[in-house]
Amino acid sequence: MRIPNFQMERMQSTWENLVEFDMSESGVRPMTLRGLVEMGLGLDNALDMPLGYSQSNGTLPLRERLAAIYPGSTVDHIEVTNGTSEANYLVALSLLEPGDEMAMEIPNYMQLWGVPQSLQASVRTFRLRPECNWEPDWDEFERAVNPRTRLLYLSNPNNPSGAVLSDEAMRRIVRRCEETNTTLLADEVYLGAELEGERTKSFWGMSEKVVVTSGLSKAYGIPGVRIGWMIGPRSLVATCWSQHDYLTIGPNKLSDMVARVAVAPANREKLYARTRAILSDNLPIIAGWAAGFGDLLEFNQPRAGAMTLVRYRSSIPSIDLCERIRTEQSTLVVPGSHVGLEGYLRIWYGGRPEYITEGLRRIGVVLRGVRST
Template sequence: MKIEEFEMERLQSTWENRVKYNLSESGVHPLLLKELTNKDELEELISLRLGYSQTNGTIELRGAISQLYPGSDIDNILVTNGSSEANFISIWTNLKAGEELILMLPNYMQIWGLARSLGAKVKPFYLKEELNWAPDLEELKKIVSPNTKMIAVCDPNNPTGAVLSEKSIKGIVKVADRVGAWILSDEVYRGAELNGKETPGFWGKYEKVIVNGGLSKAYALPGLRIGWMVGPKKIIAESWSRHDYSTIAPGIINDYLASLALKPEMRQKILSRNRKILNTNLALVKKWLSNHADLFKLISPQAGAIAFIRYNLDINSTQLIIKLLHEKSVLIVPGDCFGMDHFIRLGYGAEKDYLLAGLDLIDETLKEIQSKG
């Protein structure tokens, strides 16, 4: 099996722990373990027996997840190691060589690379900058075919932070229904909406829907490596038996802590803490951008901790990022990782002072490039 490099993850894996300012992250500044647990829970945690956990996720955790998807119960849920494993299993289970996948772009490129490595035919449909990163449904209608096995979307979207409207969701469902295609919706940023209004998402809108989510982004708990798949029971059962081959089970400590994070009161506390950080920091980023109004264009993200910024400088995005890396020890993601040169993806979920210090260093590089131009 030939596999293409997952460029963004490789870049992050290589550099994120070596740079002084990592602004490539797409999640919010992570929580501390002690912020998640009270005294009794901490006691329970250290008394946990470190055996295998229930391989598809404990009943407590699947119960808490199913509360987020009305009409589902614990047999509609498979707990995975991160939403990346949920994506992996969804594609591995449902897509074969020669089958057709329509993929929303730009996107987190995991599904793109995976589907292609399995020999599937991947057809893109685009979020349009001129439509404030909404999809053009006419384009989707044109490319769908009787061979389309699946349509994969990311909502809220990485990298643009755009949220699909109810109208777009309905439109995508209609197109999928016409040819009986599955919809795979990666909703790992759901809960990180800046206005606090949770993305409606695809669950309950169509029978052939798989929704993937997790705690890494909106919940600021990437280190727990807890994700999930929500789908029809038959698909979840099939995916569970694939999970036997991938990682068997989530870690028992992670499963326990995830159940705490999803208790209604704690969940609300986490989401409002994160929303506050995101709104404060996005305002700082916008102020910074306004100091360079001639250079940058941002369609304001509606969710997540990432800003996808178009820049007007005569330098390729990878070259710009490499310059920042080596000269200023700052890491951001080049638009090239999404097949879109002259964009950068800036993570703004970090602590305020850290973010500002990173932006100052980017400023220095911009001035140097401009003075040479």
């Protein structure tokens, strides 16, 4: 099996714990166990809990709480996984065969760029257009999603642009999937991380062709427990569960317990509110910083998520620019080319204000030495 490097994750795994400032993150600063205890996590019970295997597709109480979030679903529509990434992986493993085609929007989280290639499927892309509020280029979309397409992957809210699809765009995407008999994999891990305005609508329930993935890592602010889930047609979820048996069997028991607390309705709202407060407090810091560069930088206001895309007007490739920022300033930033969009930097703003301020200052030192074109 030949699998291309997942460039962004590889760069992060290599450097994130070695640099002084990691500005390559994409979630808000994480919750602590103490914070979760304050929300009802019974740590004392955990001390006596036998650390055996957990229910491999997620405990019934957890799947019941998740089912309550997605109207019309039951526990059999849901599978709990080790992070959203495992849910995405299982869907691709279950659906794609050698010679199949899949489609994905660009820019994006590039997991489902590499995985299909390892399954000998080919990937067709279509662009989200910054000049049109990051709506898809519909001509490219219709070429990419065609009767040969087995699977379409998108992230909404989108990583890295922070854009949210309009209702009309969502309907158009679903219509096309139905016409072409394509399964839509909607990764909604940033749903709930909106800065303001209404909550992002879920694709769940729009069609039998939809499978949604999500997890605790972003909007909930709890990436370290590695809990994600998928919600989709029963038969697809059943196949994914079979794949899961071969892969990791199931998520760990302590994490399932944490997840039951996090997704309880009142706690979910509290966690979303915490995320929103962190993002709203920090956005002016990064917006103000970008404005200080005049024409060199173009700031892109996200609607959701803890990262922004900043376009820079210089011919230096984004990988080279980020390499300079890392080596000269011990600061890690995601180059646009790692998310499918050259000429941009993806910069995190979900941390403590003083951390973000210093990380940005360091990025700025290198940017000021870059010649504008």
